[in-house]
Structures are given as structure tokens and as C-alpha cells.
Amino acid sequence: MRTRKTAKGLKGAEAGLNRDLATILTGVVLGTLARYWMLRRDFRQYPSYPHAVVTHLALGFVAATLGAVAVPAIAAKEYTAVTFLALAATQFRDVRNMEREMLVAIDQSSLVSRGPDFIEGIARTFEARNYLVVFVSLAASLAAYALSPPYGILAGVLAMLLVHRFMRGKLIGDIAKVRPAELHFEGANLFVEDIHIMNLGLKEIRRVYEEKGRAVILEPLDDNGREILANVGQRQAIAHDVAALLGIHRDVDTAEFTPLLRRKAETGRVGMVIVPIEPDMECLLAAVRNVPVLESAFVRPLAARAGRCAAD
Amino acid sequence: MEITIAKMILAAVTTAGDRRVEGCPVFYAADEAEAAEMCLVLSRVLEGVAHDMGNGVYIIVKH
Structure with a gap:
């Protein structure tokens, strides 16, 4: 009798272990996949391939493990395991510092710098994406534990889509009309239509601008767009x-x-000049439209009554 | 950390010999062509931009 009971208990424990394992595995795999998927959308901002990819996949794996372990731990009444999540928060803040320091260091050696606003935005995104991985793996492991691993996969994919839907920021093309413009000189002063850009003393430089220079004008669609384009960091980005x-x-x-x-200043319109290697205007317009609106530059004066009132 | 002097007039080039230009290194040129040549060299060496003040004086500023 006793032997049978022990065998049954062992079997039960084994089933529980298998269930935990399946739960954790689902969460970890889905979470790591989510990190990889989010990395793929980064290439324009951050092309350090492939070592940076390995670093971030490894951190994503750690984040996914933390999220996946939480559910079986709570089910086993190991409530203190939740403190691991607090540890994770500290870890991921370090990711932000690491990214910021690295980008600031390499910014000095690039011909056109990103600027501190853009760097802060990228660093913040890298930190936030690890939390999103925790969320995805938590959702996957919760469904896997409560129902079954296939449901866990479904929940993980849904969570990923949710993240994709809500974490997509705005682009310059959403807040401003970007159109080609003509540049011209008045004496030594370079203008894009009526916007003064700079004073260029040397004739050779002016000739290069006249031959190869390209200009675009960004017309904000509303007052929110006007204030976003006023941000110097956004323009540097x-x-x-x-x-x-x-x-x-x-x-x-x-x-x-x-x-x-x-x-x-009178119209809020922004003029841009560049002497690109590739003089294709369509590509230039597409490149400007696809620049992300920085979180630090994003303001909505129209959301406040005073801002709306001033806009008329 | 690299430290550079920016937003400052690093040098001035002038063809107006009778005009007093002070406060920074001043280079006097015989004519416009020489002034342009000097501006080009100075702006390349100082990694700055040559600006035309419109009165025969050019300034080199690093931005």
C-alpha cells in the first residue's frame, strides 16, 4: 500500500516537473524569439552586427527566463521568487547605461553625429524592450501553465503583436509634409526657399552646393508637429x-x-540641405519621412486647452 | 573626451588692409583670389567654416 502511494506521489511530482518544464520552455522560447524579432527592426538605428545581436539576444534570453520562471514559482507558493523581477529591473537599467555610453563614445567619430537626444532614445528603447520580453514570456508561460503549451505559444504570439502594435512610435512622415525644394544663394547666404540656412564664404563650396546639393522642406501638419520639428535633437536625428x-x-x-x-520661426517650417552621395530625391524624401519621432521631442500642445486656444 | 574650441572666431582673413580687424589671428590678403585660397587652407586646417562678412572680411568659425 505504502509503496504504491510513494510511486503515485513520485509520478505526480514527475508530472508537475514536466508541466513546469514545458511552461518555462514555452516562455523562454517565445520571449527570446520576441527579442530577436524586435532586434530585426533596429538595423537602421544601430547596425553593429553580429556581436551586438549576440549580446542583446543573450540579455533577451535572461529576461525571458525571468518572466517564464515567475508563473511556476508562484504556483509552487514560492512568493519570494518574484523579487527576481526587481533584480531584472536593475539589470536592464544597466543595459540602458551600457548602450548610452557606447553610443556617446562612437558618436564622436561619426561624420554626422546622432546627438544626445537620439542616443537617449535608443538607450531607453533597448531597456524597454527587455521589459517587453518579460511581458511576452510571462503571458506565454501563464497560458502554458493554466491551459497547455500550444495555448502558451498562441498567447506569446498575441503578446508580441500587441507589443508591436503599441510600441511603434510615430515617424516624421506622420507629423509633417516632406516635399522637395530649391536651394539658392543670396550673396554668401544659403537659402532653402525663404529659410536661411547658413553663410558660406567660399565660392568653390557654393558651387558644390549648387551642383550637388539637395533641399527639402518639412511642413508641420499641425501645432504638435511644429513643436516636434522645433526640437534641435529631433533635427539632428x-x-x-x-x-x-x-x-x-x-x-x-x-x-x-x-x-x-x-x-x-514665423511658419514653423523647417528647411534641410544636404550634399548626398546618392542624389536621388525620392530616396531622400523617403529617408526623411522614415526618421522616428524621438520620445524626448514628442510634445502635444494641442492636448492642452491653452495650446488649442493659441492654435486658432 | 575630445575638447575643442567651437562657436568662436578662430581666424580672420581680410582684403581691406585699411580696416582694423583685431581679437583673433588676422591674415591680410592682396586680393579676393588670395583671400579665398587662405580661407580654404585655414578652414581645412582648423576644420571650421569660412563665413563671408560681406565687407571684405572672412571669418573662420568652428561649429
Whole structure:
């Protein structure tokens, strides 16, 4: 009798272990996949391939494990296991610092810098994505534990789609109309339509601008867009992204060819000049439209009564 | 951390010999062509931009 009971208990324990294992495995796999999926959308901002990918996949794996273990731990009444999540938060804040330090260091050696706002945005995204992985793996393991692993996979995929849907920020194309424009000189002063960009003293430089320079105008769609484009960090991010995508006709000693975005205070319109290696205007417009709106630049004066009132 | 001087007039080039230009290294040129050549060299060496003040004076500024 006693032997049979023990055998039954052992079997039960084994079933429980298998269930825990299946739960954790589902959560870990789905969470790590989620991190990989989110990394794939990063290439424009952060192309350090493949070592950075390994680093972030490894951190994603750690985050997924933490999320996946939480459910079986709570089911086993191991409530203290939840404190692991607090540990995770500390870990991922370090990810943000690591990314920031690295990007600031390499920013000095790029021809068109990202600027501190863009870097902060990227670093923050890297931190946040680890929390999103915890969320995905938690959702997957919860469904796997409560129902069965196939449901866990389904829940994980749903969580991923949810993350994809809500974490997609706005693009410049959503807040402003981007159109081609003509650049011209008045004496030594460079203008894009009526927007003064800079003063260029040398004739050779002016000739290069006249031959190869390209200009676009960004017209904010509303007052929110106007304030976003007023942000200097946002404009630096546009200059960086466009230069990275189209190439830039400059070297360290030709500061004249740094792409510039200047604002007409009266209208809020922003003019941009660049001397790209690839002079294709359609690609230039697409590059500008696809620059992300930085979180630090995102403001909504129209959401406040005073802002709406001032807008009329 | 690299430290550089920015937003400052690093040098001035002028063709107007009778005009007093002070406060930074000043280079006097005989004519416009020489001034342009000097501006080019200075802006490359200092990694700055040559700006035309419109009165025969050019300034080199690092941004």
C-alpha cells in the first residue's frame, strides 16, 4: 500500500516537473524569439552586427527566463521568487547605461553625429524592450501553465503583436509634409526657399552646393508637429539618419557639408540641405519621412486647452 | 573626451588692409583670389567654416 502511494506521489511530482518544464520552455522560447524579432527592426538605428545581436539576444534570453520562471514559482507558493523581477529591473537599467555610453563614445567619430537626444532614445528603447520580453514570456508561460503549451505559444504570439502594435512610435512622415525644394544663394547666404540656412564664404563650396546639393522642406501638419520639428535633437536625428542612408559628401575637414536643418520661426517650417552621395530625391524624401519621432521631442500642445486656444 | 574650441572666431582673413580687424589671428590678403585660397587652407586646417562678412572680411568659425 505504502509503496504504491510513494510511486503515485513520485509520478505526480514527475508530472508537475514536466508541466513546469514545458511552461518555462514555452516562455523562454517565445520571449527570446520576441527579442530577436524586435532586434530585426533596429538595423537602421544601430547596425553593429553580429556581436551586438549576440549580446542583446543573450540579455533577451535572461529576461525571458525571468518572466517564464515567475508563473511556476508562484504556483509552487514560492512568493519570494518574484523579487527576481526587481533584480531584472536593475539589470536592464544597466543595459540602458551600457548602450548610452557606447553610443556617446562612437558618436564622436561619426561624420554626422546622432546627438544626445537620439542616443537617449535608443538607450531607453533597448531597456524597454527587455521589459517587453518579460511581458511576452510571462503571458506565454501563464497560458502554458493554466491551459497547455500550444495555448502558451498562441498567447506569446498575441503578446508580441500587441507589443508591436503599441510600441511603434510615430515617424516624421506622420507629423509633417516632406516635399522637395530649391536651394539658392543670396550673396554668401544659403537659402532653402525663404529659410536661411547658413553663410558660406567660399565660392568653390557654393558651387558644390549648387551642383550637388539637395533641399527639402518639412511642413508641420499641425501645432504638435511644429513643436516636434522645433526640437534641435529631433533635427539632428533627421540629419544623422539621412546622411547614414544616402551617404554624405564630406570628410572631417569639410565642415561646410554638414547637413543642416533650420527653422523659419514665423511658419514653423523647417528647411534641410544636404550634399548626398546618392542624389536621388525620392530616396531622400523617403529617408526623411522614415526618421522616428524621438520620445524626448514628442510634445502635444494641442492636448492642452491653452495650446488649442493659441492654435486658432 | 575630445575638447575643442567651437562657436568662436578662430581666424580672420581680410582684403581691406585699411580696416582694423583685431581679437583673433588676422591674415591680410592682396586680393579676393588670395583671400579665398587662405580661407580654404585655414578652414581645412582648423576644420571650421569660412563665413563671408560681406565687407571684405572672412571669418573662420568652428561649429
